[in-house]
Amino acid sequence: MRFVSDHEPIRTGAQYIDSLRNRGLRVFVLGERVHEPVDHPLIRPSIHAVAETYELARREPELATAINGEGQRVNRFLHIARSPHDLVQQNEMQRKLGQRTGTCFQRCVGMDALNALHSVTHEIDLAHGTPYHARLLEFLAMVQARNLVIGGAMTDVKGDRSKAPGEQHDPDLFVRVVRETDEGVVIRGAKAHQTGCINSHWLIVMPTQRLRPADAEYAIVGALPVDAPGITYVYGRQSCDTRSLEDSGLDTGNPRYGGQEALVVFDDVFIPHERIFMKGETDYAGMLVERFTGYHRRSYVCKSGVGDVLIGAAAQIAEYNGAATASHVRDKLVEMTHLNETIYATGIAASHNARELGSGVWLPDDMLANVCKHHVTRFPYELARLAQDLAGGLVVTLPSGADFESEEVGPILRKYLATSPTVDVEHRFRMLRLIENMTMGRNAVGYLTESLHGAGSPQAQRIQIARAAKLDEKKAMARRIAGIDEVREDEPARPKAQRPRED
C-alpha cells in the first residue's frame, strides 16, 4: 500500500479521499475493471460517507475521538472501549453519522473487530502462550497513529448452509489457510457483502462462525492491506445504482452519500506472522464471533440516525403535500419515532450495561445487544412503509429528473407537481426521491436489507437471546411464587382461610 509508507496521519475528509488514490486495486464494477475507484461516480458517494467520519472528528472531537490508553487522542473508530461511557459514545457517534449521511458510513465493523479481538487475543494468549495480543496492540498503535480506516472481513460465502466449512463440496467456500511459510500464511476464499472494503486501508479477516476441531485451517484471523496482491473486489450491485451515472443528479435522492458492499476474493494472499491474531485455535472462533456480535449488534444504533432522516423526510413531505396537520399523519410520525427510539434505547442500554473483560476492554450486554439488533431487523421496514404512506404514490411514479429538467416536459411537471405556491416543486421532487432512495433505492440496501442480515440474520439473534434467557432462573421464580418451591420466609403465605367477620 502506497499509503502505508506515509507517516503523516490523515486529518481531513479530503486527505482521506486522497489516501485512497493510486492503489492499483483490482476492482470490478458492472462487469468492468475500474482503475481509479475514487473517481468512479458510482463509488464516490460511499467514499463521501466515510470521509464524513473524519470531518465529524474535526467538528466534534468530544464525540468522534477519544483518548487512548497512552493518552493520545485517536479517532473513536480506532479506540478500544475502556468504559461503558466509551461504548455509549460509539452509539452517539453512530447515530449522528446516520443523521449526517442517511446511509452506512462503513467503519463500525472495523471498530467492533478491534474491540472484540482485544479480549479474545488476550484470552488465547493466556491459554496457549501465543503472542497475539501484543501483535494486535502494535497493529492498533500503527493504525491509530496514521488514522486509517479498518474493514472487518467476517462473512464467508458459506456454500451449502446445512454443512460445516470442511464439509462443503469446495473447501474454499470458507476462507482458509492453504499453506504456511516461514514468514506467514497464505489464505484463499471469499468474503461476501464486505461493507466499505474498497474504502478501507486495512482489512481484518476473521472466521464467520463456531468451528469444529477438524476445521483448524479455517481458524485464521489476520490483518492485511487492502491492496495486498491477490485480492479482487467485485462491487455489489445496489438498487438504482446507475442513477449516479446519469446526467441529472435529481434522481439519486441522496446525491452525496451512499454505502458500499463488495465481494472480496482472496486468491492465495499472504499474511505475515506479525499481522496474525489467531491461527488454528478453533475453540476461540465461537468466542470471537460472539464478542464481535456483542459489539456489532448494538452498533446498529446507527440506523436510528438514518431513521431520523427518514422521519424528517416523511414529516417534510407531508408538509409539502399540505397534509402535516391531519391526525393520522401526526400519529404515524409518532409511531415512527417510537420505533426508532426503541432501536436507540436498546442499543445504548446494551452499552451502559457493559462488563469489563480481562484485557481491560468493555463488552456490551449480550442480551440487550441482540434485542437491539433484532428490532433493527423489523422496525426499519415498518418505518419505510410508513414513510411511503406519508409520501403518497408519487414516490414511485415520479417522472425522471431528466423529464423535470427537460425544456419540453419540465414546465408541465412544474405545473402539475406543484402543491402550493409556498412550496418549491423541486424541493418536493427531491424529498420524494430521498424517500425512494431510503425505502427502495440505493440506501434501502443499507437501511433495510443490511439491517436484516448485517451482524447476523434474525435467527442468529434468536439463538443468542435463547442462550442468554436464563430460563432456569425464571422457572425457579415462577415455582416459588406458585407455591411449588419452598418459600423460606418465616411469614405464613396467607392468613387463616375463613373470611373474617366484621362487627
Next chain:
Amino acid sequence: MRFVSDHEPIRTGAQYIDSLRNRGLRVFVLGERVHEPVDHPLIRPSIHAVAETYELARREPELATAINGEGQRVNRFLHIARSPHDLVQQNEMQRKLGQRTGTCFQRCVGMDALNALHSVTHEIDLAHGTPYHARLLEFLAMVQARNLVIGGAMTDVKGDRSKAPGEQHDPDLFVRVVRETDEGVVIRGAKAHQTGCINSHWLIVMPTQRLRPADAEYAIVGALPVDAPGITYVYGRQSCDTRSLEDSGLDTGNPRYGGQEALVVFDDVFIPHERIFMKGETDYAGMLVERFTGYHRRSYVCKSGVGDVLIGAAAQIAEYNGAATASHVRDKLVEMTHLNETIYATGIAASHNARELGSGVWLPDDMLANVCKHHVTRFPYELARLAQDLAGGLVVTLPSGADFESEEVGPILRKYLATSPTVDVEHRFRMLRLIENMTMGRNAVGYLTESLHGAGSPQAQRIQIARAAKLDEKKAMARRIAGIDEVREDEPARPKAQRPRED
C-alpha cells in the same frame, strides 16, 4: 386512433401488441420523447403483462372470459358482473395473472370503472333524466366487440391536500371542463400514476373524490381514445428501471413482465357528448368513487397472486441455499402464506357478499372490500421482509449480471456463489434477482407502494371502515347484554341469587 377503425377483435397477445403500434402518442421516458413505445425495452415488459391477459383468455376461457347479457363471450375485464360468481371469478383471474406475471397487469382499473359506472350512470339517469347509461352501454358494446384495453383515469395530482379542487392556487390541479362546445367538452388537468395508460386503447376519466356543489366543472366522466390530441404521457420512473436497457438481462429479475404508471396530462382535450357519462352532477362524484373503490379495493386480490410468486421464490432460494428444512425457515413460509391467503380470503369474501344494484350489476361488500385493501397496505411489506430474510444478504450485494457473464470475473463468481453441486449457480443468481425485483426493484413499485396507495391510501380505507362499522347497532348489542337495555325475553336473566344447597 388508428385502431378504432379496425373491426376485427383482438384475439391474441401478439395481436394486442400490434394494436399498440403507430399511434403517434406523445410519450416521454427519461426526458426523451419515445416514438414507438412498443419497442422501447423499458416499456416492453409492461406490454407483455397486459398481453398475458389475452393469452389467459385463450388458454382458460372459463376463467378469463364471460358471457355478457347479450350472450356473447367477452373478455372478463370488459364484463359487467351479473352475479357474485362473476365477481369471484374476477378475483380468481386476478390471482392467476399475478402468479403468471409477478407484477401488475394493468387492466383492473378499467374493469372496475366500467362496473362502477354501470350503476352510477343508471342512478344519475333516474334522478336527472340524463342519457348516460345508454351511452355507457354503447361504449361497452364497442369495446367488447373489438376486445380493447380500457384504462381508468381517476387520481388527480391534487395540489395542496388540505384544499378542495376549487380552492387550489391553480384550478387545473384537478381535471376539469374548461369549455363546452356543441359537440362535447374540452378538459384540462393531469392524472397521476395512471396504471397501464399507454398500454390501453381508451381511457375513462373520472373525478377522484367527493365534490362540493361549487365544483361542478370537476364533475366530469368520459371516455377518450389514448391517442386523442392534446394528451401527453410522462413515464413514471421505477426503481431499477434502466436495468431493462442494459446488455445483460440477468439483473432485471423478472425479464419478461413489468408494470406501468405514467402521468397523463390533458392539455385541452376534447370529449364528444356520446362518450360523456357524467357532467356536472357533483352529488354523484362521491357515489362513483365509493362504488369504484368497492370494486377496486378487492381487486387487490391480484397481490395474493404476486405473493404466491414471492413465497415460491423464498422457498426456492432457501432450498438453493441449503436451508429449506430449518424450522424457522419453514415457519416463515407459513407466516407468508397465512398473510397472503388473508388477502385472498378477504377479497373473495367481499365478492361473495355482493349485492345487486338497480342497474343489474353486482357490487362487492363495501366493508370487506376495504378490509381486503387495508391488509394489502400492510402484508406485502411483511412478506417482502420475510422473503429478504430467507434470501440472505446476497439479495442486495450480488454483483452485476455483467460481472457474472464476464470472462475475467465470471468464473470467480461461479466458484464462490455456488452452494452445492446440485444447484446451478445461475439459477441462484436469477432467483436472488427476482426477490430483489419484487422487494426493492422494479416490481416492488407495484407489489409494495402501489399496494399501499392504489385504490386509496390506508387512511381512505379506515374512513370507509368507520362508515360501514354500524357502531350504533353494536352499542345496542353491548347494552342489551350488559343489562342496560331491556331484554324482552320472558325468561328471567338469572335464577335466584343464593347458592343452592345440595344434599
Next chain:
Amino acid sequence: MRFVSDHEPIRTGAQYIDSLRNRGLRVFVLGERVHEPVDHPLIRPSIHAVAETYELARREPELATAINGEGQRVNRFLHIARSPHDLVQQNEMQRKLGQRTGTCFQRCVGMDALNALHSVTHEIDLAHGTPYHARLLEFLAMVQARNLVIGGAMTDVKGDRSKAPGEQHDPDLFVRVVRETDEGVVIRGAKAHQTGCINSHWLIVMPTQRLRPADAEYAIVGALPVDAPGITYVYGRQSCDTRSLEDSGLDTGNPRYGGQEALVVFDDVFIPHERIFMKGETDYAGMLVERFTGYHRRSYVCKSGVGDVLIGAAAQIAEYNGAATASHVRDKLVEMTHLNETIYATGIAASHNARELGSGVWLPDDMLANVCKHHVTRFPYELARLAQDLAGGLVVTLPSGADFESEEVGPILRKYLATSPTVDVEHRFRMLRLIENMTMGRNAVGYLTESLHGAGSPQAQRIQIARAAKLDEKKAMARRIAGIDEVREDEPARPKAQRPRED
C-alpha cells in the same frame, strides 16, 4: 336419558331448559356434587346461551334452520351441509349468536362433528364395507326429529405431549376401548375442556389426533347419551365464576349468558354397536380430525359476533366517558373493526370455497379455514387490549356491585363515578363490567383462551397451512418468472437489448 323416550321435539328455549332437568348426571362444581345443574346459578348462564339457539331458530328460521335431504325443516346445528350456501349460513348464524350472547353458545362442535362424520363414515364404509354411514344417518334422523343438542368430545387429556397414545405411562390418557361385548364396546378415559357437555343431550366421542396402526384401541367414534352410566363431569373453573353466586348481579358483566367447559371422565362406559361410527380404523383417525377441523376452524366466525359486542361496548364506554370524538378513539374502533371483520371474511371465504365430498356433504376450504382460525388466535387479544384502552383503568379498579348498592358507600360512588348528567352511572358501571367480563372475566375464557386453543392450538394451524401451501407449485411459478424454467410462449422474453434511438 329420561328425555330420550320423549318423542315431541324441543321447540323453545324454555322446553330445552326443561329437557335438561332430572337427568341424574354426576356433576361436580367447586368440589361439590350438583344434583340439578339447571338450577345452579354458576351453570345457568351457559344453559341460557344454548337456549338462545332455539329461540333464534324460532325468530329467524331462514337463518337458524334448514331443509334437510328429506325435505324436513331442522335446526341448522343438526343439518348436513349440502352446498356452500349452507356452510356460509352456519357462519352467519354463528355471528348472530355471538352478537346475542357475547359468549360461546356451545353447539358448533356437535354440528361440525356430524358434518365431518358424514363423509368419513362414507369413506370408511367404501374401503372396509362397514355400516357406519347408515348408522350415522339413523342417529342423525333421531336427533333431528327430537331437535336435540349434540356435544362433540374430541380433546383427550393427552398426558405427555411428546408421546403417542400407546406410549403414555397410563394407557387411559387417551380415550380407548377397554373391552368389547356382543352388544358393543366399553370405553375409558377422559376428554378435557368439553364445551357445553352438560348442556347437551348426546355426546359424540372421537379420537383427537392421527393414530398409528398400533393404536387401534384408540380409534373409536361413537354416540352416547350424556347421562350414560359411568360418566362424571368436573366443571372447569372460569375466571370470576363465583360472581354468579353473589347477591348483587352487577359484577357479572354479562348476567344472562356464559360458556361451559368441563372435564368428562368415562369410567367404563358402554356404547352399543348401533351408535358406533368407527372402531379400529386407525388410518381414518387423521382424516376425521382434519375434516372436523376443516369445519370447526371456520366455525370460529362466532368470535366476530362476540367481537361485535366488544366493539359496541368499547364505543359505548367511550361515549359514556365523554371521549367518543377523540381521533385516537375513533381510530381504535376502526382497528378493532378491521381485525374483527377479517375473522368473519376469512371464515366465510372458507365456506364459500367449499368442495363436495363423495357422501354429498360440502367441506370448507382447508387453507382458508386454518387461516381464519389462526387469526382468531391473535386478533381477539388485540381487540381486548384496545377495548381496555378505551374503557380506562376503571375497568379493573371499579368497586364491587355490593359497594355500588350499599347505602353507606353507594351514594359516594354515584357521585364520583359520574361523567355527565346525561349518563346513568349504573349504565357506565355495567358497561365497564361487561368489558371486564369479556377481556379478563368469565367470557374471556371463551373469547380469548378458547379462541387460542379451541379447534387446535396455533401451531396446529401452522402445520396445516404448511401442508396446504403448495410450495412446489409456487416455486415453479417463481422459476418461470425468473427465467429459470423454460417459458413456452413463442414471444421473446425481451426485445433486443440496445436502447432504441428516437429521432
Next chain:
Amino acid sequence: MRFVSDHEPIRTGAQYIDSLRNRGLRVFVLGERVHEPVDHPLIRPSIHAVAETYELARREPELATAINGEGQRVNRFLHIARSPHDLVQQNEMQRKLGQRTGTCFQRCVGMDALNALHSVTHEIDLAHGTPYHARLLEFLAMVQARNLVIGGAMTDVKGDRSKAPGEQHDPDLFVRVVRETDEGVVIRGAKAHQTGCINSHWLIVMPTQRLRPADAEYAIVGALPVDAPGITYVYGRQSCDTRSLEDSGLDTGNPRYGGQEALVVFDDVFIPHERIFMKGETDYAGMLVERFTGYHRRSYVCKSGVGDVLIGAAAQIAEYNGAATASHVRDKLVEMTHLNETIYATGIAASHNARELGSGVWLPDDMLANVCKHHVTRFPYELARLAQDLAGGLVVTLPSGADFESEEVGPILRKYLATSPTVDVEHRFRMLRLIENMTMGRNAVGYLTESLHGAGSPQAQRIQIARAAKLDEKKAMARRIAGIDEVREDEPARPKAQRPRED
C-alpha cells in the same frame, strides 16, 4: 396516625405489617366496612407485596437502599436520585421486586412523586418565593427516618373527559381546595385506582393534568396521613379476588402476593400548611405531571420483572406438558424474552440518559421514558397471549382446587391431569393457576390493564413522544441530505456526471 408518634424506624416486613394495624381507616371491601384491613384475606396479599420491599432492603441493601445527601442509608423508595446510577438502581430494584412478587409492590408512585416534587418545588420557590422545597425536605427527612411507605394520589375521577376540571357538572370531580383556614386547607374530591393507598402511611395528593389559570383551586399538592379524618377507601374489585376467601388456596395462583387499587374519597380533609407543596400555582401543574411521568413511565421496568415470572411459568408448564423441546415452543419463549427485555432496556436507557435539574435531582430522559411505557401498554398483552399458548387450554378449564382436594373427585383429577410420572400433578395445577392469575386473574389487573393505563394511557405517551420528537431538526437533516438546504462543505456533492472510461 398512631404510628406517626413512634420514632423507631421500620426495619422488617413484619414490623411494617404491624405498623398498619389499628389505624381505624374507613375501608370498604365488597360492600362491607373492614375494621382491620391487615387481617382481611383479600387485602393481605397486597400487604405482603409491600413487605417484600422491606425484606429486599435487608437482604440486598446495595440494591434497595441508598445513601442520602446527609450520608444516611435510606430505603431507595424514599431516596432522591442524585445521579443516573441512582435512577438505574431504581429500575434494577423494580425488576427484582417484580421477580419476587409477580405483581405490583405499590411503592413506585410515592418514590416518583418525591423525586418529581424535589425539582418542581424548587422551581416554584425560585419563581414565587414560596417555602415549598424546604417543607418537602423536612417531610422527606421525617419519612426517611421512620422508613415509611408513601402513596402518591394523582389520578382524579375526571368526570366528562371532554371537559376541564372547572367545567364539570360537579366541581368535586377533580380534587380541590374547598376552603382555607389559618392552619391550612380543606380538600374535597376523589382519586381513582390508587395503588397501595391503604398499605401506605402517607399520601401525597397532586393534580392530574395541566391546569388553566381559572382552575387555581385544583392546583393543590400536599401530604396527609392515610388515617386523616374524612378519608374513605373503597376497594377496587379485581378479577378472581374472592378466591383468596375460599378454603382451598390452590386457585389463587399467586397465594402470597397481590396488588391493591382503591378509590380514595376526600370528604373535606384538612392539610396543614407545613405539608402543602403547591397551592394555586396552576402553571406548575403541567410541569409536575410531566416530571412525575418522566420518572413513573420508566418505573414500569417492574413489569419486566413480572414478565420474567411469566416467562418462567410458560417455560415450566411447557416442560411439565412434555413440550419443552418443540421448536415453536422455544421460539415463543424467545419472542417473550425479546419483548420483555425491550421493556427493561428502554427503561434503563431513560434512566441512564438522565439530566440534572436545578434542585440537584436527576430526571430520566423524557422521550425514552415514554417509549418504555408505551411498550408496556402493548407487550405484556402479547406475553400473556404467548404464555396461554404454551400453557394449553387447561389454563382456563382446570377444575377447582376444591375438586382437586376432594376425596370424591380428586383422585380422578390426579389420574387424568398427569402428564408424566416425573411431574407432580399438583405442581402442574399450581403452575396453570399462576398463569391464569397473571393473564386473566388477579394479577392480570396489574400486569395488563394497569400496564396500559398506569402513568398515563397510551395516547398520553404518544402526545409526549410527539412533543419530544424534534421534527424540525429531523426535517432539516432530510433537507440537507436531499440537496435542498445548502451543504456547506467545500467538497462537491458528486464528481462530473459522465461515466469514466477505463482502458
